[in-house]
Each structure stands twice: as structure tokens, then as C-alpha cells.
Amino acid sequence: MTTRQDCLALDAADPLAPLREHFDLPDDLIYLDGNSLGVLPRATPARVQQVVREEWGRDLIQSWNTAGWIDLPQRVGDKIARLIGAGAGEAVAADSTSVNLYKVLMAASHIARQDQPARRVIVSERSNFPTDLYIAESLARELGWTLRLIEPEEVEAALTHDVAVLMLTHVNYRTGRMHDMAAVTRAAHAAGALVVWDLAHSAGAVPVDLRGADADFAVGCGYKYLNGGPGAPAFVWAHPRHADRFWQPLAGWMGHAAPFRFTPDYQPAPGIARYLCGTPAVIAMSALDCGVDTVLAAEPLGGMAALREKSIALTTLFADLVEARCAEHGISVVSPREAALRGSQVCLARAEGAYAIVQALIARRVVGDFRAGDAQTPDILRFGFTPLYTRHVDVWDAVEQLVQVMASGEWREARFHQRAAVT
Ligand SMILES: *Cc1c(COP(=O)(O)O)cnc(C)c1O
Numbered sequence: 001m002t003t004r005q006d007c008l009a010l011d012a013a014d015p016l017a018p019l020r021e022h023f024d025l026p027d028d029l030i031y032l033d034g035n036s037l038g039v040l041p042r043a044t045p046a047r048v049q050q051v052v053r054e055e056w057g058r059d060l061i062q063s064w065n066t067a068g069w070i071d072l073p074q075r076v077g078d079k080i081a082r083l084i085g086a087g088a089g090e091a092v093a094a095d096s097t098s099v100n101l102y103k104v105l106m107a108a109s110h111i112a113r114q115d116q117p118a119r120r121v122i123v124s125e126r127s128n129f130p131t132d133l134y135i136a137e138s139l140a141r142e143l144g145w146t147l148r149l150i151e152p153e154e155v156e157a158a159l160t161h162d163v164a165v166l167m168l169t170h171v172n173y174r175t176g177r178m179h180d181m182a183a184v185t186r187a188a189h190a191a192g193a194l195v196v197w198d199l200a201h202s203a204g205a206v207p208v209d210l211r212g213a214d215a216d217f218a219v220g221c222g223y224k225y226l227n228g229g230p231g232a233p234a235f236v237w238a239h240p241r242h243a244d245r246f247w248q249p250l251a252g253w254m255g256h257a258a259p260f261r262f263t264p265d266y267q268p269a270p271g272i273a274r275y276l277c278g279t280p281a282v283i284a285m286s287a288l289d290c291g292v293d294t295v296l297a298a299e300p301l302g303g304m305a306a307l308r309e310k311s312i313a314l315t316t317l318f319a320d321l322v323e324a325r326c327a328e329h330g331i332s333v334v335s336p337r338e339a340a341l342r343g344s345q346v347c348l349a350r351a352e353g354a355y356a357i358v359q360a361l362i363a364r365r366v367v368g369d370f371r372a373g374d375a376q377t378p379d380i381l382r383f384g385f386t387p388l389y390t391r392h393v394d395v396w397d398a399v400e401q402l403v404q405v406m407a408s409g410e411w412r413e414a415r416f417h418q419r420a421a422v423t
Contacts, residue, residue, distance in 0.1 A: 001324055002317060004400075007392035015301055016310050020389045022294045023227075030366045030394045030401075035173075035201055035345050035384025038227030044290040051286045063282075072285045073233075073254075073276055079292045080226070080235045083304060084199060084218065085209030091237040092272050093285060097200055097221045098131045100236040103248035103275055104217035105139050105167065107238065108194045110246040112164035113143075116192060119164035120145045123193075125152055127377065129173045132198055136167055152177055155184055159191035166193050170208065171201035171343030174371050174380055176315075176335040178206065178343045182213040189214065200224060203235070204295040205311065205344040205386070207304040216242060225344070225386060226295060228288030236275045243271045252277035294388060310387035311344040314395055318346050318383065321399040329406035334380060345384040347371075354379035355423065359416035360405040366398045370423045 011017060023039045025031060031039060055063040064070045077092035084091070094100065105122070112119050122136050126149040133147070140147040150158045152172070159166065166188045171178045181197065188195045194216040202208050204225030210218055216239050222232030247268040253259045254276035257267040268274035298307050319333045326348075334347040350357065358370040358381050368383040383398070405411050 002321065002396070004393065004396045007317075007396040010313070010392040014310065014392070016298065016306060016387060017391070019294070019297055019301070020391070022297055023389045025389055028365055030398050032366065032368045032383040032385060032390070032394075032398060034227070034386030034389070035205070035224055035382070036369055037223055037230060038204075038225060038291060038386065039389055040229070041227055041290045041294045043293065044229065044287050047286050047290050048283060051283055056282075069280070069282045072282060072289070073280050074273065076233075076285060076289050076292060077235060077272070079289070079296060080203060080220070081237070082299075083208070083292075083295055084203055084220070084237065085207075085211050085213070086218075086237050087211065087240075090240060090243075090272055091235050092275055093222065093233045093235045093288060094276050094280065095234060095236075096231075097198065097219050097234040098135055099250070099277075100219040100234050100275070101132055101135045101167075101196070101198065102139065103250055103277075104196050104219060104236060104238065105136060105165065106249045107242065107246045108165045108196055108217055109139065109143055109145070111242060112194060116164065119162055119192070121148050121160075121162045122146070122165045122167055123148050123150060123155075123158050123163050124167045125150060125169070125172070127152070127172060127174060128167075128169050129198070129200065132167065132169060152179070155179070156187050159188055159193055161192070163191065163193045165196060167196040167198070169198040169200060171206065171345075173201055174377070174382070175347055176201075176343045176345040178202075178336075178341055181208065181210075181215065185213045185215050201343050201345070204292075205307075207308050210237060210239075215239065222288045222291065226288065227291030227388075229284065229291065231284065232288045232291065233281060233285055236272070238272055238275065240271070243274070247274055250277040254278055254280070298388065307387045311385055312339045312342075314385040314387060314390055314392065315339070315342060315344065315346050317392060318385065318395045318399065321396065322346075322348060322402070325399060325403050326406060329403075331381075331402070331406070334378070344386065345382060347383070348381040349373075349378040350381070351378070353411050354381050355419065356411045356413075356416035357381060357402070357405055360411040360413070361398075361401055363416070364401045364405065366401045372423070
């Protein structure tokens with residue numbers, strides 16, 4: 001079995017190891033929650049300071065022009081496009097994932113209503129991230145449509161003649177299970193449905209090829225693997241064949257063809273710019289820009305393909321070690337063991353104590369998180385492995401701490417059982 005020494009050797013030979021230097025990560029912390037909130041990039045504090053002190057404080061309103069604030073959504077969008085197989089000018093950074101999902105679902109529904117009015121169903125997964133389901137449910141109510149929820153293995157069978165839109169999250173937030181984007185998109189198109197992909201757990205974590213897969217719409221998150229900071233702006237992409245067909249319903253002035261002409265009527269900007277709504281959050285967008293740069297820094301080292309290779313090595317090592325060392329403590333691996341079916345996270349389950357075990361690990365400076373189960377699904381201990389800053393030895397040490405938490409029984413202590421607001 002792999003030893004700690006082996007892990008140190010793997011790290012010493014890792015061509016991506018220097019990327020860790022781009023992050024301000026406390027030395028004594030093993031951070032396995034970059035799938036929920038990415039680590040602070042070293043460049044971010046100075047950039048935010050500059051935006052606040054110089055661009056805002058000194059140059060004030062000129063900065064919309066002189067510092068290029070007005071183009072930030074496009075500039076950051078172009079950088080993100082490089083990570084998701086989209087072209088320049090096809091994506092913008094804006095708003096939140098939830099809000100962007102509303103825009104693209106509405107756009108997709110409009111296209112469906114024009115082209116195939118008999119289709120009035122949105123299909124998604126029961127285990128999709130709840131905000132995605134809430135947005136789709138709300139939109140279905142607004143349109144008099146139906147939201148149909150299925151299990152991940154039922155996708156193809158669910159593509160019946162009444163389906164207008166298939167809305168999926170590429171990598172499941174709980175289980176880490178990943179869909180084959182190209183195959184699912186092909187099947188949906190063959191069945192006459194449009195496909196909306198949520199890339200919240202994909203962008204910056206796994207290679208994505210939206211154009212190659214011929215997807216229709218996509219949204220994604222800025223504060224997870226893109227390291228944009230808490231509440232960072234999200235992003236939105238529409239295939240160019242759709243972008244100009246419909247103005248999304250949140251038709252704000254930043255999506256107008258000429259915002260500073262101040263005309264009383266709305267004329268949508270060409271292309272993806274019409275997916276902007278109001279004034280960009282410049283400070284947050286600047287932090288996101290630094291975060292995206294940390295992922296782009298991998299480009300000369302092999303880019304997303306190299307990151308994926310390391311991510312698979314880390315998640316496989318973690319799952320192997322947990323199975324070898326923690327099975328006797330009742331802990332099992334929930335995420336798919338086949339690497340091709342898994343994103344950059346590994347989820348574990350235990351019949352009892354999942355929340356407390358995560359808390360006990362955090363007390364030992366190993367940060368993962370907890371996601372509550374329900375009647376059908378177990379409580380989950382969730383660990384994300386951001387290949388930009390996670391080392392093989394971190395994986396080994398994290399499992400060692402987990403073994404100690406279980407062997408000592410310390411997770412049973414009352415202090416680890418008090419639920420916080422954010423789990
Ligand atoms: C993280 C995540 C979101 C977050 O949406 P916000 O609007 O940023 O709160 C949405 N969808 C999925 C699938 C996510 O993983």
C-alpha cells in the first residue's frame with residue numbers, strides 16, 4: 001500500500017507543485033473544501049487594495065473607462081471561456097449561478113416555445129443542487145410547465161417527446177458523479193431537447209468542452225474551483241446559435257446594445273453581452289479575475305488536462321486509503337470508483353456520526369464538509385481535491401487524521417455534535 005513516503009515522492013516529482021505558491025494557504029491546514037469555497041490567491045489582496053485605493057479612491061468614476069471596469073464581465077468571461085471549451089466573446093461573468101440559471105432556462109424555454117410548442121417539460125435530477133431545482137420549479141410554475149425529476153441513470157429514458165429542456169449539473173455536488181457531457185447532449189438533441197449544463201463543480205476542476213459537446217447553455221460558479229472569493233460573481237454561456245435569438249428576461253441596461261445612450265426602449269446587445277443585467281460588482285469581479293488566473297497559470301504546464309490527471313490521482317489515492325484503513329470503522333466511499341465517472345471530489349458515508357466526524361476532523365485542521373441525507377440517501381462527508389494546491393501528502397495525512405478520529409472515538413464528544421448554520 002502507498003506510504004506517506006511515497007506521497008512525498010509523488011509531490012516532489014509533481015510538475016504542478018509550483019502552482020500551490022499562488023495561494024495563501026495556512027501551513028498547518030489541510031483544506032479539502034475548495035469545491036465549496038476556493039482558497040485565497042496570493043494576488044487577490046493587492047489587487048482588491050488597488051481597486052479600492054487607486055481605482056475607486058483616487059480615480060473615482062473615471063475608472064469605468066481608465067481601469068476598464070466596464071469590460072470586466074467580458075474580460076473575465078473570456079478567461080473562463082478558455083477553461084470550459086468556449087470561444088472568446090461567448091461567456092460573461094455576472095450575477096450568481098442561481099440568477100444566471102433563470103436567464104438561460106428562460107431563454108431555452110423561449111426557444112422551445114417557438115420551435116416546438118408541444119414540449120412543456122423540464123427534466124432534471126432529483127439529487128441536483130437545490131437552488132437549481134427551485135429556480136426550475138419557479139420557472140415551470142410561471143410558464144405552466146412541469147419539472148420532472150429523475151435519477152442520474154435514467155437520463156436517456158427520460159428524454160420523451162414532451163421534454164423541452166434537460167437541465168443537469170455536470171458533476172453532482174453531493175456524490176461527485178460526473179455525466180458524459182458529449183453523450184448526454186447528443187442524446188438530448190436526438191430526442192429534440194435543449195440542454196442546460198451547470199458547471200459549478202466542473203469549471204476549474206475537470207476539462208469541459210462546451211463547443212465540442214455542442215451544448216446549448218451553461219452556467220457556473222466563481223467561488224468554488226475558480227477561487228473567486230465568497231459570493232464571487234458567477235458566469236453564463238450561450239451557444240452562439242442561440243445567443244442572439246432571444247433576450248433573456250432580466251433585460252437590464254448592461255445588456256443593452258448601447259447602455260449610455262439611455263434610450264427608453266430595450267435593444268439587446270449582440271451575443272452573450274445581453275445576458276448581463278445591472279452594474280457589475282467591480283471589487284468582487286476583480287477578485288474573481290485573480291482567482292481565474294490561478295487556474296490559467298496551469299496552461300503552460302498542461303492546463304486542465306494536467307490538472308485532471310493530478311485530480312484523478314488525488315481522489316483515487318484518497319478513496320483507496322479510506323477503503324483500506326476506514327472500512328473497519330464503518331466508513332464507505334460513495335463517489336464512483338471509476339475515475340471517468342467522478343469529478344474532483346470524494347464523498348464518504350457512515351451510518352452514524354457523519355456530521356460529528358467532519359467537525360472532529362476540522363478540529364484537527366482537516367477541512368471537509370457535511371451534506372445531510374434524507375430517506376433515500378445517506379449523510380455525507382464531502383472532500384474536494386483542488387489539484388492546484390492539494391498535495392498527495394495532504395491526502396495521506398487527511399486519512400491518517402480520519403483514522404485517529406475514528407479509533408479514538410473522539411467524534412462522539414458532545415462538542416462535535418452541535419450543528420452550525422452552515423454545514
Ligand atoms: C454551488 C452551486 C450553486 C450556487 O448557486 P449560488 O447562486 O451561487 O448560490 C448552484 N448550483 C450548483 C449545482 C452548485 O453546486
